[in-house]
Amino acid sequence: MTGIASAEPSMDWDQTRCDLVRLNMVPGVGAVTLAALLERFGDPSSILRASAHDLQGIPHVGPKVIDGLRSALRTIDVEEELDLCRRCGVRVVTLFDPDYPVLLRQLADRPILLYVKGTLEPTDRLAVSIVGARHATPYGRRAAEKLAGALARVGLTVVSGLARGIDGTAHHAALEAGGRTLAVMANGLNSIYPPEHDRLADRIVQQGALLSESPMRLEPRANLFHRRNRIVSGLSLGVVVVEATPKSGSIVTAKHALEQNREVFAVPGPIDSLSSQGCHALIKEGAKLVESVDDILDELRVHLTPLASTDPNANPPTTTPGRSLSKNVKITTKTIAAPTQVVSNDEAFLFDxxxxxxxxxxxxxxxxxxxxxxxxxxxxxxxxxxxxxxxxxxxxxxxxxxxxxxxxxxxxxxxxxxxxxxxxxxxxxxxxxxxxxxxxxxxxxxxxxxxxx
Known part of the structure; x- marks a missing residue:
C-alpha cells in the first residue's frame, strides 16, 4: 500500500510503535480497518489526530470507531500496556520491522503488529500448520504426533493455535523432536488459554514463540479465534487438517489457507467418525490426502520459491489458487498474493x-x-x-x-x-x-x- 510505504522512511520508530499499539487497542479497529486508515493518513500519529470529518468515508470506519479513535489519546494507556509487555517478556513486532514474518507480510489482511514472546527465526519461513479437533480421538492424536514430529525433524517449523486436542499434540511433538514451533493465540499474551497448556507454552517460548495480535489483557472470545486462524495459515506454506467436523474452526483455517494461496492437506479417518467428516469433505473438494509426511513434502516442493527483493513493502505477484474447495465446505477462492519471501541480500537463500x-x-x-x-x-x-x-x-x-x-x-x-x-x-x-x-x-x-x- 502506497500510504504505508511512503510514510516509513520518516517515522519516529518509538512513537510510531506506541501509536500503533494504541490504535490496535481501539475497539472495532482490526487489521483491515487499520490498513485503510494508514492508506488514507500515511502514519499512525496522523490517524490519532484526525478530525471526525477527516475520518468519515473510510471503509469500515463508522461512528463508534470514529468516537474510539478521537478519544484514544486520552482513554488508552499505552505506557501501561508496554510496561506489561516488558514484565511478561513480550515484544511488539510491527509490519515495519525487519523480523516481521515474511509469509505473513504478504497477506491483504495482515496484522499491523504482533505481540511476540520467544524468538522469530529466518528459518520459520519454512513452516507448516497442523490444526484439528479440540476433542481429538486417539487416532487423531497419533496422526498429529507423527506428522508434526517428522516435519520438525527435517527442519520445518510447526505452527498451530495452542488449543486443546490436535493443536497441543502438534506443538508437543515438534518440541519433542527438537524442532521449532509457533503458537498463535487468540487472546492476549498476559494469560495462557487454555490454562492447562501453561507449561507447554513455556516450552514453546524456548523453542519458538507465542504470538498474538490481541492486546495483552484481552480475554478469549469466540470471534477472536476465527480472526486468529488466518494468522495460523498465513505463517505457513500449507495447512494440514487432522480431524475436523464440517463447521469447525479448522475448516475456517483451511478456507483462509486457500484464499492465501497456501496448500491444504487433510488426514482421512474412519468413515463413521464425525471428527473426520470435515477432512473427508476437504479431500473430496481437492485437498491433498495425507498418509505420511512424504505427501506433504512432495506437494510443497514446487512452492518453496524465494523472492530476493529487499523491499518489505514491495507488491508481490498475484496468482490464482489452482485448487477450489468451494462446494460442501463453502470455501471460496479469489486472486490474491502468493506466498513470497523478503530477505536481505546476504540471506537471499532457500528453496528455489x-x-x-x-x-x-x-x-x-x-x-x-x-x-x-x-x-x-x-x-x-x-x-x-x-x-x-x-x-x-x-x-x-x-x-x-x-x-x-x-x-x-x-x-x-x-x-x-x-x-x-x-x-x-x-x-x-x-x-x-x-x-x-x-x-x-x-x-x-x-x-x-x-x-x-
Whole structure:
C-alpha cells in the first residue's frame, strides 16, 4: 500500500510503535480497518489526530470507531500496556520491522503488529500448520504426533493455535523432536488459554514463540479465534487438517489457507467418525490426502520459491489458487498474493526448487562463515564422505554441498551432521530439509540421514 510505504522512511520508530499499539487497542479497529486508515493518513500519529470529518468515508470506519479513535489519546494507556509487555517478556513486532514474518507480510489482511514472546527465526519461513479437533480421538492424536514430529525433524517449523486436542499434540511433538514451533493465540499474551497448556507454552517460548495480535489483557472470545486462524495459515506454506467436523474452526483455517494461496492437506479417518467428516469433505473438494509426511513434502516442493527483493513493502505477484474447495465446505477462492519471501541480500537463500539449474538462486555462506577447505584435515576428519566429487549435473549451493559431503556414504545422526558440518543448527536443519525435498537424502528412524544417490 502506497500510504504505508511512503510514510516509513520518516517515522519516529518509538512513537510510531506506541501509536500503533494504541490504535490496535481501539475497539472495532482490526487489521483491515487499520490498513485503510494508514492508506488514507500515511502514519499512525496522523490517524490519532484526525478530525471526525477527516475520518468519515473510510471503509469500515463508522461512528463508534470514529468516537474510539478521537478519544484514544486520552482513554488508552499505552505506557501501561508496554510496561506489561516488558514484565511478561513480550515484544511488539510491527509490519515495519525487519523480523516481521515474511509469509505473513504478504497477506491483504495482515496484522499491523504482533505481540511476540520467544524468538522469530529466518528459518520459520519454512513452516507448516497442523490444526484439528479440540476433542481429538486417539487416532487423531497419533496422526498429529507423527506428522508434526517428522516435519520438525527435517527442519520445518510447526505452527498451530495452542488449543486443546490436535493443536497441543502438534506443538508437543515438534518440541519433542527438537524442532521449532509457533503458537498463535487468540487472546492476549498476559494469560495462557487454555490454562492447562501453561507449561507447554513455556516450552514453546524456548523453542519458538507465542504470538498474538490481541492486546495483552484481552480475554478469549469466540470471534477472536476465527480472526486468529488466518494468522495460523498465513505463517505457513500449507495447512494440514487432522480431524475436523464440517463447521469447525479448522475448516475456517483451511478456507483462509486457500484464499492465501497456501496448500491444504487433510488426514482421512474412519468413515463413521464425525471428527473426520470435515477432512473427508476437504479431500473430496481437492485437498491433498495425507498418509505420511512424504505427501506433504512432495506437494510443497514446487512452492518453496524465494523472492530476493529487499523491499518489505514491495507488491508481490498475484496468482490464482489452482485448487477450489468451494462446494460442501463453502470455501471460496479469489486472486490474491502468493506466498513470497523478503530477505536481505546476504540471506537471499532457500528453496528455489524450480530453478535448480541456476546457481545464483542458491544460498551462499553467511558473511561470518568461511568455506571449508577440502584439503584441510579439520574439514574432512570423521566425515562420512569420501573425496568423490559431486555427481555430474547435480547443482548444489554452498550449504547443500557442505551437508552433502558431511553425510557422504555414511548414515549420520542430525547432531553429528551439525557438529561436523560447522553450520549453525538452523542452517543445517533447513539445508537437510531442502536436500530431502530434492530427494537427495533420506530420513531414517532416530533422526538419521543418508544419501539417496
Amino acid at each position: 526448487l524450480k530453478a535448480l539449474q541456476d546457481q545464483d538462486t542458491h544460498p551462499t555462506l553467511n558473511k561470518n562463515e568461511t568455506q571449508p577447505d577440502p584439503s584441510s584435515n579439520s574439514h574432512s576428519h570423521n566425515r562420512g564422505a569420501s573425496t568423490e566429487p559431486v555427481p555430474p549435473g547435480l547443482i548444489l549451493s554452498e550449504r547443500e554441498r557442505i551437508v552433502w559431503e558431511t553425510i557422504g556414504t555414511a548414515t549420520l545422526h542430525i547432531d553429528a551432521i551439525i557438529a561436523q558440518s560447522g553450520l549453525d543448527p538452523g542452517s543445517a536443519m533447513a539445508t537437510l530439509a531442502t536436500l530431502e525435498l530434492r530427494r537427495l537424502i533420506g530420513r531414517q528412524p532416530g533422526q538419521m540421514f543418508a544419501r539417496l544417490r
